Amino acid sequence: MSTHSDPQGHPENSSPARRAAGALKAHRAPRHHIEDHGQTGGTVHQGDQLRVGTLSAAADQPFMVKNRQREDFEESIAGDSEDKKTSSPVKLTGTTWKYSAKRTLTEFGRDSCTDLAAGLTYYAVLSAFPALIALVSLMSFVGEGERTQEFLLSTAAQMVESDTMEQVRPAIEAITSVEGAGIGLALGLLTALWTASNYVNAFSRAMNRVYEVEEGRSMLKLRPIFYLVTAGLLVLVATAIFLLLTSGPIARAVGDTIGLGDMAVTIFNWATYPALLLVAAICIAMLYHVTPNLRQPGVRWISAGALLAIVVMVLATTAVFFYVANFSNYEATYGALAGVIVFLIWIYIMNLVLLLGAEFDSELERGRQLQSGIEAERTIMLPPRDMAAAEKKSKKYEDLVAQAQALRLSKGETSNPETSWRR
Secondary structure, three states, X not given: OOOOEOOOOOEOOOOHHHHHHHOOOHHHOOOOOOXXXXXXXXXXXXXXXXXXXXXXXXXXXXXXXXXXXXXXXHHHOOOOXXXXXXXXXXXXXXXXXXXXXXXXXXXXXXXXXXXXXXHHHHXXXXXXXXXXXXXXXXXXXXXXXXXXXXXXXXXXXXXXXXXXXXXXXXXHHHHOOOOOHHHHHHHHHHHHHHHHHHHHHXXXXXXXXXXXXXXXXXXXXXXXXXXXXXXXXXXXXXXXXXXXXXXXXXXXXXXXHHOOXXXXXXXXXXXXXXXXXXXXXXXXXXXXXXXXXXXOOOOOOOOHHHHHHHHHHHHHHHHHHHHXXXXXXXXXXXXXXXXXXHHHHHHHHHHHHHHHHHHHHHHHHHHHHHHOOOOOOOOOOOOOOOOXXXXXXXXXXXXXXXXXXXXXXXXXXOOOHHHHHHO
């Protein structure tokens, strides 16, 4: 029984989404075609070159090919999860751990993580002041606005010269002196959620690059998710600042007031730092788990990648400030802007470390799948959360490719594929 096809070679009765992806799944073409195993991980058939855009789609949209492979794998293991169940990170062999670590460094370079970190640094700086307004408003809401102002002023004084501090001080005092915690909280949070969510959005794109997946969620779905993640991050950062403000002499005064002994106050002060590490781990876990367009196997609040990121962050922060304090000559080079330059470099390094941890998590997932017998050499077989938006975008692109071929075949007379096909 014959199947009618449109000018692009897709069945007429197929859905638009399947037709959009059809040009991208050349690896599913008949076996008698000549095969060429390309860099995308699929099999490109030279016999498919009669289809408009098929070969080019495999070349310039490799993520869509990988998404089709993930969908096919998910369909193949439906109802057979026990046989395909992967092992936990603890059960990985030493060889798998070694391979995952080696490939992490390779993929870190292949994904241009240094460039991704630069973009994240831009969005982090862009989000800094709106987030600061929201944080101060949150702290004012719990009665810690004045101490927060003192904390910010003392921190800024350590980063910039005295001349610059005279210009920075009025800005910080203006931010921290918003009348009425309710108004400041509402305005600050709304502004911060809109601006700071751009950082989360950029981090989502970076995570999709790490996992080699196309973003398929629409903006109507993504924006509420990014707003919730941003709000959660702001609350966690406010919690960390609150812990810092209430430790030390403040904890001693509170302990004396409510009758706590010296031992209890000492334990609270010591517990502050593990609590800060826990807050950092939760922040990183939120970014790692929610932002990519992949359904990951369970929530890991402290994944191996997050643990690596936290450890390297602590070491990198110590190294940066030790270098600046003992060896660098930033003040002679940048003058009053030396503190700002150091701060930007530190933010950039922190984003590099976050991406390194994400790469490590992704390669451990690849290692788990490989050790379980899953074919994940080129593509990590995790199902995408949603592909509707990506397929729609791919369909538009394939239409443009079809029009381009019609324009070429007609030598500039028409860009309509229907007309070109009849000619």
